[in-house]
Each structure stands twice: as C-alpha cells, then as structure tokens.
Amino acid sequence: MRCVAGLGLLALAGCNQIFGIAETRQFDAAIDVPADMPHVVLDWQVAQLLPSGAPDPVIRFAPIDPAPQVRIATLDGGFDSDPTSYSTSDGWIPIPRSYLGATWRLEYRLADGIAHEVQWAPDDKQGHLTVPLFGRVAPARVPQGSGYSITPSGAPGYTYPRLLTTGLWTDAQVTPGAGTTIDFDFYNATPLSGQKGAPDPALGDHALLVDYILDNAGTSATNCLIAVGSAELASAALEAGHLTVQTPPWDGGRKPALGATVLLPTLARFGTALPRLATSLDPNYSRVLLGAAASTDAPGLVDSPMAERLAMALPIPMMATLLRCPYATNPLPPTTKPKLLDSLPRVLNVQLVYPRKVLNATLMSGMETTLVATGTQNGFTMAFPAPLPRAITLTPPGGSAVDLAGDTDQLAIGPATGAFTLAFSLESGTDLRADYYDVVLHKITGGALTTERIYTVTAPTVRVDSAQLSPGDDYVFEIRSYKGHPRAGHGDFAAVDYPYGATIVFTRTFKTS
Numbered sequence: 001m002r003c004v005a006g007l008g009l010l011a012l013a014g015c016n017q018i019f020g021i022a023e024t025r026q027f028d029a030a031i032d033v034p035a036d037m038p039h040v041v042l043d044w045q046v047a048q049l050l051p052s053g054a055p056d057p058v059i060r061f062a063p064i065d066p067a068p069q070v071r072i073a074t075l076d077g078g079f080d081s082d083p084t085s086y087s088t089s090d091g092w093i094p095i096p097r098s099y100l101g102a103t104w105r106l107e108y109r110l111a112d113g114i115a116h117e118v119q120w121a122p123d124d125k126q127g128h129l130t131v132p133l134f135g136r137v138a139p140a141r142v143p144q145g146s147g148y149s150i151t152p153s154g155a156p157g158y159t160y161p162r163l164l165t166t167g168l169w170t171d172a173q174v175t176p177g178a179g180t181t182i183d184f185d186f187y188n189a190t191p192l193s194g195q196k197g198a199p200d201p202a203l204g205d206h207a208l209l210v211d212y213i214l215d216n217a218g219t220s221a222t223n224c225l226i227a228v229g230s231a232e233l234a235s236a237a238l239e240a241g242h243l244t245v246q247t248p249p250w251d252g253g254r255k256p257a258l259g260a261t262v263l264l265p266t267l268a269r270f271g272t273a274l275p276r277l278a279t280s281l282d283p284n285y286s287r288v289l290l291g292a293a294a295s296t297d298a299p300g301l302v303d304s305p306m307a308e309r310l311a312m313a314l315p316i317p318m319m320a321t322l323l324r325c326p327y328a329t330n331p332l333p334p335t336t337k338p339k340l341l342d343s344l345p346r347v348l349n350v351q352l353v354y355p356r357k358v359l360n361a362t363l364m365s366g367m368e369t370t371l372v373a374t375g376t377q378n379g380f381t382m383a384f385p386a387p388l389p390r391a392i393t394l395t396p397p398g399g400s401a402v403d404l405a406g407d408t409d410q411l412a413i414g415p416a417t418g419a420f421t422l423a424f425s426l427e428s429g430t431d432l433r434a435d436y437y438d439v440v441l442h443k444i445t446g447g448a449l450t451t452e453r454i455y456t457v458t459a460p461t462v463r464v465d466s467a468q469l470s471p472g473d474d475y476v477f478e479i480r481s482y483k484g485h486p487r488a489g490h491g492d493f494a495a496v497d498y499p500y501g502a503t504i505v506f507t508r509t510f511k512t513s
Contacts, residue, residue, distance in 0.1 A: 038100055040127030042068065042108060043091035045494055047134050047295035047318075049167045049204030054343035055295045056204075061130070061494070062137050063091040068108045075103045075119065075463060076419070100124055105463075118456045119463060122491020129456075130494050132193070132302055134294045134318045135168045139197020143240035146198070147185040150209055152231035155180040155250040159228075160212040164320050165189065165236060166344070167205030168197050169294060171306055174209070182209065183243055192304045193318060199236035206340055207236035208320070209248075215333065222333050224325040225310075228254060230338040254334040257290055257323055259348060260371070260382040261330050270354050270367065273388040273427040274505065277365070277405050278354055283326055285313040285353035285364065290323040290332065292344035293372075300347070300370035300484055300500030313353045313364045314504060320344070327352060346373035348380045356506070358409050359474055360447030363506035370500040386483040386501040387432040389424040389460065394477075394510065396420055397466075404477065404507035416469045416512035422462040422477060434460075436488040440478040441468060444509060449476075458489050469512045477507040 046060045063086075070086045070093055071079040086093055093106070103121040110116075110131065118129060148163070163172045163184055170189035174182045189196065199205035209231045215222045231248040238244065271278040289310065293300075294317075301315040310316070310324055322335045327350060353366040367388070371380045393401040397418030402411055404422075413420070426434055439455040439462050452475075455462045469475060484500035485493050 038095050038097050038124065039092045040095060040106065040122060040129065040491070041091045042070070042086070042093060042106075042129045043131070044133045044137060045130035045298060046137060047132070047298040048136065049294075051202060051204050052343060053166065053204050053206055053340065055297070055345065057297065059295070059297050059494070061091070063088050064110070064131065065137065066111060068110050071107045072099075073105045073107075074099075075105060079105070079107055114451055114454060116454045116456065120456070120458055120491055126487075127491040128494050132299045132318075134193035134298065134302075135191075136197065136203070137194070139168055139195060140200065142186050142189075142196060142198045143238050145185070145241040146238035147183070147187075147243045148207065148233060148246050149181065149183050149243040150231070150233065150246045150248070151179070151181045152209065152248050152250040154252075155211075155229065155231065156252065158182075158211045160214070160225075162210050162212065163189070164208045164210060165199050165205060166208070166292075166294070166320060166340070167203060167236075168199050169193050169318060170196070171309065185243070186238055190305050192306050193302070198238050201235050201237055205236045207233040208338055208340055209233070210320075210322075210336070210338070222325060222329055224323060224329060224333055226333055227322040227336045228252065230336050230340075232338060232340045251336060251338065253336060255337050256334050257332040258373075258379045259288065259290065259330065259332040260350075260380040262327055262350060262352070262382060266367075266382070266384055267352065269384070269388060269427065270352070270365070273390045274405055276407050277356075277505065277508070279356045280354070282353050282355050283328070285351070285355060286327040286366070287312060287351055288323075288325045288327055288329060288332070289316060289319070289321055289349040290325075290335070291317075291319040291321040291347065292341035293347040293370075294318040294344070296345045296347070296372055296498055297496060299496060300498060301349075301368065301502055312351060313355070314351050314366060314368050314502075316349050317347055317370050319347060319349075347371060348373070350382070350384075352384075358476070358509050359444045361444050361449055361476075363476065363478075365504050365506050367503045368501060370498065372498045383431065383499045384501055384503075385431060385433055385499050386481045386503045387427040387429065387434050388503045389437070389479045389481055389505050390427055392422070392424040392477075392479070392505070392507050394420055394422050394464075394507075402510065404510065406508060409509040410474060411508055411510040413510050413512055416466040416471050418466055420464040420466065420469075422464055424460045424479065426460060426481070433483045434481045435485040436482055436493070438480040438482070440480070442476050442478060443470075444474040444476060458491075466512070471512050474509050474511050476509045479505045479507065481505075
C-alpha cells in the first residue's frame with residue numbers, strides 16, 4: 001500500500017510515523033489498493049500537539065486497538081454470526097464487490113460494548129469511519145507515586161483549584177495543603193480522551209494549575225464559573241515515587257472575554273420545528289463555555305467526563321475551559337488567559353437545552369454549536385448550523401406510521417417482528433446543513449436510560465430490526481443531526497469544518513407488544 005499526501009486539512013506531511021504502539025497512516029482516494037479488494041476503513045482520528053504546545057496541523061489515523069468486533073450485512077439481510085475481518089495494520093474492513101453502489105450495514109463494537117450500526121452507501125474506497133482521540137493511542141504509563149508539589153509564587157489563595165494537562169488531556173480537582181502548596185498524585189488525574197498516560201514535554205504536553213470562582217453573590221452576580229488565576233508548571237514530566245517540586249509564577253490578570261449574543265429567532269427554532277415536543281428552554285441547562293480547544297481539524301463535540309464536571313447537558317469540545325456562564329450572559333465576564341493556551345484555538349460552545357421528563361427519565365433535547373474565534377478581536381459570529389429533525393415517524397412492518405413527534409408518550413407500535421422504519425424530515429434554512437445523523441435507541445428502565453444501539457446514517461431514514469426491541473419495554477429514540485463533516489455523504493467522516501453544530505431531539509417513547 002502506498003501512502004501519499006491527502007486533501008485539505010488532512011494533508012499528511014510524512015507517512016508511517018510511529019507513536020505509541022500503532023502505525024499512523026493517511027487514507028484517501030490516491031492510495032493504491034488491489035482492484036479486487038473493495039474496502040472501508042474504521043480507525044482512530046488522532047489530534048495531537050506539536051512540541052511547542054500548538055495543535056499539530058497533521059491529523060493522523062491509526063487502527064483501533066483492541067480491534068473492534070465488526071459485522072456487515074446488506075440493508076435487508078441479517079448479520080453473519082461470524083465477525084468480519086478487521087485489519088490491525090491499517091483499519092481496513094473488506095466488503096463484497098456487490099455492496100458498491102448499494103446501501104448496506106456495518107456493525108462495530110468498541111471496548112464499551114455498545115453496538116454501532118452504520119447504514120450507508122460510501123463511494124468506492126472512500127468509506128472512512130473515525131473515532132476521535134485527542135492525545136496519543138498508547139501513551140507511556142504513569143510512574144507509580146508520581147505527581148507535582150506546586151507552590152505558585154504570588155498566589156493569593158484558592159477557591160476552586162483544578163490541575164489541567166494539555167496534549168494528553170486530563171483534569172482533576174485539587175486540594176490545597178499548607179499555605180498555597182498543592183500536592184497532587186497524578187494517579188488522580190482523569191483522562192478526557194483515551195487512556196491515562198504520563199505527560200511528555202517533548203511531545204507538547206503541558207500542565208497548568210487554574211483557580212475558578214463561582215460568581216453567585218451580590219446584585220451583579222453572573223452565576224458564571226470564571227477562571228481567575230493560573231500558574232504554568234515549568235515541566236509536566238513525572239518521576240516515579242516523587243512529587244516534582246514546582247514554584248511557577250501566579251498570573252491573576254483577567255482580560256475581556258468576547259462572546260456573542262444568542263438571538264431570539266434562534267431560541268424560537270425548537271418550538272417552530274417541533275411544537276408538540278418542545279418544552280420551554282431551561283436556563284439551568286442552557287450554557288456557554290469559553291476556552292482553548294485541542295484542535296479545529298477534529299470533531300468539535302465529543303463525549304467527555306469534562307461535560308459532566310462542568311454540569312453541561314450535551315457533548316462539549318475537547319478544551320481547557322476558562323469560563324462557564326448561563327446562555328444569556330452578555331457581556332461575558334473577564335477571565336484569566338494563560339499564555340500557555342495562546343497557541344490553541346479559542347472556541348465558544350453554546351448549548352440551548354429543552355428537557356422533558358418521561359417515566360422519571362430526563363430527556364435532554366436541544367441545539368448546540370462550537371464556534372472558532374475570528375478576526376483581530378478574537379470575536380465570535382453566532383450560528384447554530386445543524387437543522388432540527390421534524391415530522392418523526394416510526395412505521396412497523398405492514399402497518400401505518402406512528403407519530404413520534406405528537407402529543408403522547410408510551411405509544412403502542414405493534415408486535416416486535418420484522419423491520420421497522422424510522423423516518424424524519426428536516427428544518428429548512430439557508431444557513432443550515434445536515435451532514436449525517438446519529439440515532440440512538442435507548443431503553444428506559446426505572447427512570448434511567450440504557451443505550452441499546454447507535455445508528456449512523458447519511459439520509460433521514462433508519463431501518464430498525466425488531467430484534468432490538470423487547471416486547472413490553474419502554475424505548476425512545478435520540479436523533480442527533482450534525483453539521484461539520486462535509487464529506488460524510490460520500491462515506492468519509494474524517495474531514496471536519498466549522499462552525500460545528502448539532503441538534504438533539506428525543507422522540508416520544510414507545511413500546512412493542
């Protein structure tokens with residue numbers, strides 16, 4: 001196989017570069033493959049930093065390890081009991097030539113065991129499914145008993161201090177000891193992407209102590225979580241059995257945080273598209289994040305432990321967060337701006353959340369966007385670029401369509417036999433674009449959601465095998481519409497553009513008999 005330079009932001013300057021235990025390669029139409037070997041690719045999409053701490057403009061790809069379980073099938077056929085071959089050297093999955101030009105299904109399971117089913121018709125040798133990873137595939141292990149003993153010079157004290165690392169992205173709440181000294185065992189760091197590992201300064205990893213306050217007192221309170229001071233460690237390197245002593249200078253300066261106002265027409269979109277599903281916007285969940293992102297050549301919304309720590313209802317960018325505010329805060333309050341983060345893109349994540357409670361489960365529908373700062377003033381232009389799904393129906397085999405965007409929940413959809421068809425249309429608008437959809441099937445039990453299957457499609461229709469539905473159980477679909485993957489319609493999910501956005505809609509609940 002020949003490795004060549006790729007397209008646009010994914011151009012690779014050199015090939016066969018080794019990081020961790022995996023070989024990184026670039027995949028595009030120019031790769032030479034045997035004429036008799038149709039295939040698609042499933043791999044890590046790896047965003048790293050340069051030694052300077054700035055984002056590496058080269059996005060690398062590596063086969064997933066441990067190898068995922070993969071099965072393929074025609075759209076109307078059943079999956080084979082035996083798994084399909086997955087190449088651990090380049091992430092290739094061979095497919096029959098008869099699949100070319102037709103819609104077919106690929107199922108894969110990662111380490112979490114959740115089944116992902118992709119229903120697609122990728123262009124020949126263009127099918128490229130990626131799983132974002134920020135950092136390294138196989139970082140060095142954390143030495144036992146290693147960490148930092150940090151006493152910043154000039155620090156006035158702390159309110160809510162946290163230890164962040166970039167490159168290998170981690171986050172941890174820390175507890176001050178005597179005075180302003182903080183002793184931190186790196187075992188307690190939480191990885192935000194991939195495996196926990198030891199930071200390596202030679203590979204661009206840095207560590208940063210940041211203190212936050214919650215501005216919730218007085219008549220002018222913003223209820224914002226604000227970074228008010230920081231100290232960059234001289235080195236993020238770890239030593240076994242030793243807390244490395246660090247005495248970095250404290251930076252307590254705060255600068256204006258330019259943002260953007262959420263316009264009222266935007267707030268009305270959800271109720272206009274889904275009038276019978278819409279509840280009121282909830283200000284307790286609808287929030288704005290400001291910070292420094294890991295990369296803008298990788299997906300702008302990811303599931304991460306940081307979303308829960310920041311009390312965010314929806315996925316967030318991989319970022320060092322400096323500010324969290326209610327969505328309508330204008331202007332945003334000033335924050336500290338660590339020089340360490342100057343080389344990272346400045347991004348704003350805005351989430352508008354419309355929750356509703358069904359069967360004691362809270363279903364978080366909404367709209368969100370990730371914006372990149374532009375211009376000399378590093379301002380943001382507000383845009384929610386993903387359209388909302390609407391007119392959502394589920395059609396049982398041989399039956400009539402059931403309205404999943406109507407007035408009632410716990411809809412009866414008939415016997416669990418054959419294949420059901422979920423279909424929806426899209427909100428219209430000149431500035432809206434849907435690149436693909438994730439449709440998540442959840443079971444509701446005891447007020448909790450359990451993810452049963454994730455369907456990925458590039459057209460607003462999904463085939464659902466009745467085998468996924470147990471008679472008498474309660475289910476709900478979560479439909480996520482994404483803008484930010486301009487070549488997804490060709491089967492290539494690797495290319496990314498901004499603004500990056502998503503809409504999230506929970507349908508009415510239903511059950512089979």
